[in-house]
Amino acid sequence: xxxxxxxxxxxxxxxxxxxxxxxxxxxxxxxxxxxxxxxxxxxxxxxxxxxxxxxxxxxxxxxxxxxxxxxxxxxxxxxxxxxxxxxxxxxxxxxxxxxxxxxxxxxxxxxxxxxxxxxxxxxxxxxxxxxxxxxxxxxxxxxxxxxxxxxxxxxxxxxxxxxxxxxxxxxxxxxxxxxxxxxxxxxxxxxxxxxxxxxxxxxxxxxxxxxxxxxxxxxxxxxxxxxxxxxxxxxxxxxxxxxxxxxxxxxxxxxxxxxxxxxxxxxxxxxxxxxxxxxxxxxxxxxxxxxxxxxxxxxxxxxxxxxxxxxxxxxxxxxxxxxxxxxxxxxxxxxxxxxxxxxxxxxxxxxxxxxxxxxxxxxxxxxxxxxxxxxxxxxxxxxxxxxxxxxxxxxxxxxxxxxxxxxxxxxxxxxxxxxxxxxxxxxxxxxxxxxxxxxxxxxxxxxxxxxxxxxxxxxxxxxxxxxxxxxxxxxxxxxxxxxxxxxxxxxxxxxxxxxxxxxxxxxxxxxxxxxxxxxxxxxxxxxxxxxxxxxxxxxxxxxxxxxxxxxxxxxxxxxxxxxxxxxxxxxxxxxxxxxxxxxxxxxxxxxxxxxxxxxxxxxxxxxxxxxxxxxxxxxxxxxxxxxxxxxxxxxxxxxxxxxxxxx
Amino acid sequence: xxxxxxxxxxxxxxxxxxxxxxxxxxxxxxxxxxxxxxxxxxxxxxxxxxxxxxxxxxxxxxxxxxxxxxxxxxxxxxxxxxxxxxxxxxxxxxxxxxxxxxxxxxxxxxxxxxxxxxxxxxxxxxxxxxxxxxxxxxxxxxxxxxxxxxxxxxxxxxxxxxxxxxxxxxxxxxxxxxxxxxxxxxxxxxxxxxxxxxxxxxxxxxxxxxx
Numbered sequence: 001x002x003x004x005x006x007x008x009x010x011x012x013x014x015x016x017x018x019x020x021x022x023x024x025x026x027x028x029x030x031x032x033x034x035x036x037x038x039x040x041x042x043x044x045x046x047x048x049x050x051x052x053x054x055x056x057x058x059x060x061x062x063x064x065x066x067x068x069x070x071x072x073x074x075x076x077x078x079x080x081x082x083x084x085x086x087x088x089x090x091x092x093x094x095x096x097x098x099x100x101x102x103x104x105x106x107x108x109x110x111x112x113x114x115x116x117x118x119x120x121x122x123x124x125x126x127x128x129x130x131x132x133x134x135x136x137x138x139x140x141x142x143x144x145x146x147x148x149x150x151x152x153x154x155x156x157x158x159x160x161x162x163x164x165x166x167x168x169x170x171x172x173x174x175x176x177x178x179x180x181x182x183x184x185x186x187x188x189x190x191x192x193x194x195x196x197x198x199x200x201x202x203x204x205x206x207x208x209x210x211x212x213x214x215x216x217x218x219x220x221x222x223x224x225x226x227x228x229x230x231x232x233x234x235x236x237x238x239x240x241x242x243x244x245x246x247x248x249x250x251x252x253x254x255x256x257x258x259x260x261x262x263x264x265x266x267x268x269x270x271x272x273x274x275x276x277x278x279x280x281x282x283x284x285x286x287x288x289x290x291x292x293x294x295x296x297x298x299x300x301x302x303x304x305x306x307x308x309x310x311x312x313x314x315x316x317x318x319x320x321x322x323x324x325x326x327x328x329x330x331x332x333x334x335x336x337x338x339x340x341x342x343x344x345x346x347x348x349x350x351x352x353x354x355x356x357x358x359x360x361x362x363x364x365x366x367x368x369x370x371x372x373x374x375x376x377x378x379x380x381x382x383x384x385x386x387x388x389x390x391x392x393x394x395x396x397x398x399x400x401x402x403x404x405x406x407x408x409x410x411x412x413x414x415x416x417x418x419x420x421x422x423x424x425x426x427x428x429x430x431x432x433x434x435x436x437x438x439x440x441x442x443x444x445x446x447x448x449x450x451x452x453x454x455x456x457x458x459x460x461x462x463x464x465x466x467x468x469x470x471x472x473x474x475x476x477x478x479x480x481x482x483x484x485x486x487x488x489x490x491x492x493x494x495x496x497x498x499x500x501x502x503x504x505x506x507x508x509x510x511x512x513x514x515x516x517x518x519x520x521x522x523x524x525x526x527x528x529x530x531x532x533x534x535x536x537x538x539x540x541x542x543x544x545x546x547x548x549x550x551x552x553x554x555x556x557x558x559x560x561x562x563x564x565x566x567x568x569x570x571x572x573x574x575x576x577x578x579x580x581x582x583x584x585x586x587x588x589x590x591x592x593x594x595x596x597x598x599x600x601x602x603x604x605x606x607x608x609x610x611x612x613x614x615x616x617x618x619x620x621x622x623x624x625x626x627x628x629x630x631x632x633x634x635x636x637x638x639x640x641x642x643x644x645x646x647x
Numbered sequence: 648x649x650x651x652x653x654x655x656x657x658x659x660x661x662x663x664x665x666x667x668x669x670x671x672x673x674x675x676x677x678x679x680x681x682x683x684x685x686x687x688x689x690x691x692x693x694x695x696x697x698x699x700x701x702x703x704x705x706x707x708x709x710x711x712x713x714x715x716x717x718x719x720x721x722x723x724x725x726x727x728x729x730x731x732x733x734x735x736x737x738x739x740x741x742x743x744x745x746x747x748x749x750x751x752x753x754x755x756x757x758x759x760x761x762x763x764x765x766x767x768x769x770x771x772x773x774x775x776x777x778x779x780x781x782x783x784x785x786x787x788x789x790x791x792x793x794x795x796x797x798x799x800x801x802x803x804x805x806x807x808x809x810x811x812x813x814x815x816x817x818x819x820x821x822x823x824x825x826x827x828x829x830x831x832x833x834x835x836x837x838x839x840x841x842x843x844x845x846x847x848x849x850x851x852x853x854x855x856x857x858x
Contacts, residue, residue, distance in 0.1 A: 008705070010698070011753070012723045013854050014760035015736050017768055018775045019796065020850050023819060027850040068682050073699040085704070119707040122675050129853050439725035481723065484853075489797055489803040491812075493726055499803035 009474060013481055019488040031476040044080065044222075048090035051095055058098055064122035066098065090117040102129035102606045111139040149389060150428070151420050165206075172252035189308070192245055196304045199238035203298050206231055240276040242268065264307060271301040287458040318411040325410075328331070331402040335397050340366045347385040354381065370396025445475065446482050447495055676709030678750040688754045689762035695754070702750050710747035713737050727801030735795060739775040765851050769838045783831040784824075789817045 020027070045051075061067040066410065074082045084091070090109065094117060097103040105114060105128055118125060128136045166174075175185035206224030224231050246268045253259035274294040306312040340363035348356040355378040357361050365378040370390050380389045486492050495541070670735065685692050706715065713734065720733040740748045751772045774780070779787045788789045794815035800808065809810070824832045824840045841847045 008701075008719050009723075010758065010761075012720065014757050015720075017760045017851075017854060018736070018739070018772050020847055020853075021772050021837070022793070022816070022823075023777075023846070023850065024816070024819065027853055030853050063675075065677075068677060070677050073696050073703070075696075084698075100733050116707065120703070149692040362849075442725045446670055478723065484801060485724070485796070489804075489812075489816075491797075491800050491806060491808055493800065494803045494805040496803055498805060499807070502805055502807050571673070574804065 009477055013477060015614060016481055019484060020224040022207055023484075025487045027487050028480065029463045029482050046084045046086055046091040050081075051088075051091065052096065053095060058424060060098060060101075066121060067479075068122075070122070086117060086120060087113070090114060094118075094121050094123065096215060097127065102131070103127045104129055105132035105136040107135070110141055111136065115140075135416065143334040145417070146420070153264060169252050170254070172248065173254060176249055176252060192241065193308050195238050195241045196301055196308075198234065198303050199242075200299070201239070202234045203301075204232060208356050223251070227635075238301075239272050241314075242304075247270065264304075267300055267303045267306075270297055271304060274298055310418065314411070314414055318407070318414055321414070321626060322407045322410045325403045325406045325494065329400070332399055334401075336395060337363055337366045338368070340388065343388050344380060346393070347382055347388055348380055351381050356380075366392060368394045371400065433558075442478075443493065444495070446479050446623065450493075451480055653738075666825060675811050676747075676749050678709065684751070684754055685695060687751075688758035690754065690758060698754065698757070699750060704755060710749045711746050711753075716748065724799045724801075726803065727799040728800045729795075731791075731795035732799055735775060735778065735792060738778070739771070761855055765842070765848065766838065768851055770834070773834050773837050783833055784837070785816060785831050789820060793817050793820075 058066045058071075065071055071082055074084055076083055090106070090113065093104055093106055093114075102120075103123065105111075115125065125136070125140075172330075174181055175188070179185045179189035207222050210219065210223045216256055249257060249265070249268075250259060259265055261504060274297045306316060341359050344365060345356050345359045345362045348354050348362075356365065365380075368375050369376075369389060372393060374393075382385050470639070482493065679687075681692060684690075684695055688695070689699070703709070704717075705711075711719075716737045717730045717733040720736065721729045723729070737748065738744075740752050742752055742755065745848060756771070758772050763771070773784070776784045776789060776792050778791060790813060793816050797808065797813045797816075802808070821830075821832065823844070824837055825839065826836045
């Protein structure tokens with residue numbers, strides 16, 4: 001159990017006062033545990049290491065924990081020192097702040113831990129000195145980015161986390177965003193990918209010149225004009241699929257405006273619009289020219305692949321995040337081009353039949369030279385031109401080479417982040433599983449404790465100690481709390497197995513119950529009394545039944561075996577429970593179907609007044625035949641064991 | 648209660664959201680002095696020290712907000728969903744309704760619950776049930792509270808939790824508490840009815856040895 005939980009336990013228990021007026025049964029008494037909460041305070045020590053400093057030093061910063069009266073809470077009068085249960089290494093830095101006025105950031109410590117220490121001692125991160133500020137900020141930013149990614153990944157991509165009652169829209173959207181959630185989504189994903197590929201290939205193949213089988217025309221036609229119907233059909237099919245997909249996405253999107261404005265949806269629209277425009281436009285010549293250019297936009301369909309490829313998305317994201325560097329690159333290139341083009345133009349102006357007809361014409365030469373392409377369609381012929389041409393090509397290498405590493409490093413950072421995100425998602429699943437395990441551990445501990453009949457009052461301490469494993473003080477109190485909740489609501493905690501069994505048994509068992517009520521009177525002792533909730537057989541009762549006692553001490557396997565035993569006489573016993581309960585005590589708890597079968601044991605009762613009903617608060621009818629309630633449920637084997645023993 | 652904004656950017660108040668965020672993040676709440684708290688509550692100095700140390704360890708900023716509150720509370724009831732009840736509890740503890748429970752609020756609440764008189768405890772419980780704090784507990788409010796409590800049990804209960812179990816419980820409660828049958832329970836009816844119920848009276852002493 002986390003240390004933090006122990007701190008809050010008193011609060012949780014105090015809050016249980018809120019249940020008291022609602023409880024229909026008397027609540028169990030508290031465990032008589034004297035909590036000794038670490039009162040033994042070591043002195044001025046931060047976890048054992050003694051730091052000594054003048055009070056004035058600390059008083060320099062009255063806005064912090066150490067500088068204000070808040071530290072009195074940590075004062076231990078016996079040893080005369082202040083004790084903090086924190087990291088002594090980190091405390092060194094905190095104390096140095098008081099001494100020197102500068103807060104330094106330790107290089108080898110985790111930045112999160114450092115932040116927590118600062119928060120505890122009341123120091124603000126802005127107090128970090130200039131010498132360490134850069135590094136501190138960088139590391140914090142990295143951390144924050146990583147955490148944000150985590151959250152995003154969690155929200156975006158958990159398969160099993162979809163709430164059960166989600167609408168069609170939500171499920172559809174999830175299927176679109178994350179194709180691995182269901183088989184249908186995966187199929188859809190691959191189908192759309194296939195059609196994108198088909199469409200792009202058709203676009204490409206359309207333009208290849210293919211020769212007809214019969215060499216009628218000497219002119220070679222592109223395939224698109226030879227087989228117009230085929231290509232038209234293929235195009236139609238693809239566009240239909242894309243339109244359908246787009247409309248479905250639009251329907252499923254949680255925020256339609258945002259979806260309409262997103263890049264992917266724009267690409268979708270641009271991919272399918274030319275086709276519809278082509279349908280609408282009449283086939284006359286002057287418009288068809290414009291129409292032909294529209295077909296260029298069909299190539300944008302290839303961008304639809306970015307939904308399918310994460311690498312493409314990363315590339316796009318990199319370019320977006322490097323926008324400033326790219327802008328700088330462009331700007332410096334433009335400057336250089338203009339300068340060199342002008343120079344080359346004037347250098348080559350003298351020669352006749354020169355290619356450098358104007359400065360804009362020289363732009364082409366400059367670009368080709370600076371990027372070291374060198375097509376050779378424009379070459380300088382004068383000496384001055386050649387000199388400036390070589391300067392141009394050398395400087396081109398420099399200008400281009402400068403911003404490129406920045407872009408590359410950005411790309412690499414994002415790429416690695418993505419890889420880390422995948423790893424972390426896998427880790428996250430393990431972590432969640434562990435948390436779930438811990439949670440169920442708590443519940444199981446409580447249920448186990450109940451099974452062992454441990455919920456006795458402390459008066460029967462010694463007998464209890466025999467059969468119940470010792471629990472820590474925290475556990476005792478926590479279990480007491482859960483027990484109070486049970487009593488307030490008149491229901492008990494069970495485990496999954498019993499719950500599903502109970503669910504199953506409600507329908508069939510319930511109906512056959514009433515008839516066999518009389519026969520169900522167990523052991524013929526005492527009168528049938530219904531009480532609010534089925535109670536557990538009391539420890540003492542079980543103690544009499546030796547087999548039961550041994551069972552309770554036994555292992556889980558024994559319990560299971562007995563549970564198996566129980567299963568055969570189950571119908572009968574359940575019907576016994578369903579016996580007509582109500583006499584004058586009309587109770588409001590949900591006891592219609594499951595009523596306690598009373599097993600009376602001729603022993604004096606335990607002090608817990610479990611037979612009392614809310615309306616008659618006389619603690620338990622202490623009639624000669626003491627009435628005990630047994631119940632089916634987690635400790636459901638007990639009625640059986642008692643019966644067995646009594647037999 | 649003093650809220651100290653240690654590093655305040657309020658000088659350059661240009662409505663920049665970054666600075667607002669900064670201000671929010673650097674709020675450090677320090678509680679009143681130990682002697683004052685000791686006078687105001689029924690705890691001894693030592694107990695206050697222990698409580699504060701734990702509290703400060705968990706919440707270095709000095710206040711608990713509702714999210715943290717719900718998380719903490721849900722760790723005690725792993726089987727069910729305790730967020731609704733934690734929400735009501737939070738409102739009951741947060742007496743000045745500023746959205747955060749400080750150490751003083753905490754101590755005030757605990758002092759009543761653990762060391763208060765029966766009257767005070769019942770008062771506190773009434774305050775908890777009265778969601779809109781108008782002095783009356785209506786059936787709807789009680790139903791909300793009851794549902795929240797039953798939610799904490801979770802799904803796997805024995806006997807199987809019926810849909811109308813909370814409602815029935817509310818009916819019982821009102822039968823017992825609502826003396827003049829006007830559909831609401833006032834504080835006097837509540838206290839009177841509780842004092843008549845021995846079970847409740849007896850269980851009031853239940854949690855006194857918590858600290």
